Amino acid sequence: MDKDKTSEFLTKEQIIAATQETLRRFGVGKTSVTDVAKLLGVSHGTIYRHYKSKKELLEGVTAQWLEDEIIAPLTAIAKDQSYNSEGTRHLKVYIEVLIARKRHYAESDAELFEMYARVTQESADIIAKHVKHLVRHLSEIIQQENHFQFNNPDVVATAILQATARFHHPAHAYEWQSPTIDAELAQVWLLIEKGLLHLEQERE
Amino acid sequence: MDKDKTSEFLTKEQIIAATQETLRRFGVGKTSVTDVAKLLGVSHGTIYRHYKSKKELLEGVTAQWLEDEIIAPLTAIAKDQSYNSEGTRHLKVYIEVLIARKRHYAESDAELFEMYARVTQESADIIAKHVKHLVRHLSEIIQQENHFQFNNPDVVATAILQATARFHHPAHAYEWQSPTIDAELAQVWLLIEKGLLHLEQERE
Numbered sequence: 001m002d003k004d005k006t007s008e009f010l011t012k013e014q015i016i017a018a019t020q021e022t023l024r025r026f027g028v029g030k031t032s033v034t035d036v037a038k039l040l041g042v043s044h045g046t047i048y049r050h051y052k053s054k055k056e057l058l059e060g061v062t063a064q065w066l067e068d069e070i071i072a073p074l075t076a077i078a079k080d081q082s083y084n085s086e087g088t089r090h091l092k093v094y095i096e097v098l099i100a101r102k103r104h105y106a107e108s109d110a111e112l113f114e115m116y117a118r119v120t121q122e123s124a125d126i127i128a129k130h131v132k133h134l135v136r137h138l139s140e141i142i143q144q145e146n147h148f149q150f151n152n153p154d155v156v157a158t159a160i161l162q163a164t165a166r167f168h169h170p171a172h173a174y175e176w177q178s179p180t181i182d183a184e185l186a187q188v189w190l191l192i193e194k195g196l197l198h199l200e201q202e203r204e
Numbered sequence: 205m206d207k208d209k210t211s212e213f214l215t216k217e218q219i220i221a222a223t224q225e226t227l228r229r230f231g232v233g234k235t236s237v238t239d240v241a242k243l244l245g246v247s248h249g250t251i252y253r254h255y256k257s258k259k260e261l262l263e264g265v266t267a268q269w270l271e272d273e274i275i276a277p278l279t280a281i282a283k284d285q286s287y288n289s290e291g292t293r294h295l296k297v298y299i300e301v302l303i304a305r306k307r308h309y310a311e312s313d314a315e316l317f318e319m320y321a322r323v324t325q326e327s328a329d330i331i332a333k334h335v336k337h338l339v340r341h342l343s344e345i346i347q348q349e350n351h352f353q354f355n356n357p358d359v360v361a362t363a364i365l366q367a368t369a370r371f372h373h374p375a376h377a378y379e380w381q382s383p384t385i386d387a388e389l390a391q392v393w394l395l396i397e398k399g400l401l402h403l404e405q406e407r408e
Contacts, residue, residue, distance in 0.1 A: 159388070159392045159395045162388055165370040165376070166369040166370075169370070184363070184366055187359055187363040187366075190363070191363045191364070191399035192367070192395055194403050195394075195396060195397070195398040
């Protein structure tokens with residue numbers, strides 16, 4: 001990175017990129033604001049002008065990571081109109097991609113995943129916003145599907161997300177290596193799918 | 205405690221009781237085998253004769269705690285014959301009591317709950333045994349109920365337990381204080397309940 005850039009021209013994007021690099025090098029526990037400042041060739045006061053603490057910095061990086069790596073690909077799936085009239089199939093594909101993205105990062109980018117797991121426990125607001133986004137996606141899919149007529153699709157969407165938490169919530173990452181995880185997901189999904197079709201039937 | 209008892213007469217039960225007392229006093233992170241030995245008035249070698257490490261000691265205490273505080277009350281519920289022919293009601297009561305016990309200990313005995321949460325992440329065997337016990341209970345309830353005719357009740361029992369993980373798995377304890385947690389559980393349960401009734405219908 002350019003060591004001569006002045007603080008006036010330091011953008012949030014540059015700080016976030018440098019923080020990611022520092023996290024991958026030192027891990028979440030050992031990364032300090034000073035390490036990030038060093039990498040950018042600025043004083044730590046320059047970073048504090050944008051992020052008031054290490055906690056805020058980790059929140060900023062996590063919010064950006066969730067947006068780019070989880071929400072962006074899922075938005076494409078939520079907006080895909082080709083699943084219409086296939087019952088629960090669109091919902092299933094969405095949940096499967098959500099789970100695949102989480103597993104991928106837990107395995108291949110452990111330090112950033114660790115940051116996300118920590119922020120999930122400590123920063124309720126960031127995660128509430130993220131979960132709201134996932135619920136909105138699932139709710140849109142439910143409303144696109146001619147087959148479903150729910151009075152409150154957001155409530156149903158939340159229940160789907162929570163009933164599959166074991167397979168995508170970062171606190172369960174240590175269980176994802178299990179050889180039976182895919183068979184277990186298939187059974188939980190079968191239960192949810194039958195539940196959705198039956199909930200729906202009774203409203204018609 | 206009697207400071208003069210010799211190591212020959214030190215039972216596992218005494219060590220477990222002393223460890224619980226030490227954990228409540230110092231917390232999981234700061235408790236050492238030496239602290240437990242001190243409380244019992246013996247050398248730490250005496251403890252090591254029963255438990256080879258702090259990890260094994262925590263596992264022993266957790267296994268006993270799960271047995272006494274979670275499995276014992278749930279066994280009484282699983283064996284209760286009075287729910288027959290009430291469909292999913294027996295399963296619902298079982299899951300509600302499981303959730304209530306976990307929440308109770310997360311709130312009222314935080315240090316022992318923290319020990320259990322830690323062992324859950326680090327000692328797969330202890331927890332696998334515990335989960336197997338819960339699955340056996342749920343499977344027994346399914347088989348007692350005349351209404352259900354599943355080919356593999358253990359698989360259905362596992363799916364019920366996993367779909368409700370957010371409400372009883374210790375990694376989610378930080379979410380249990382949420383004012384919407386009970387409404388969310390009710391919606392997840394509704395989905396599971398409809399799923400169970402519909403899964404079952406198709407087999408008949």
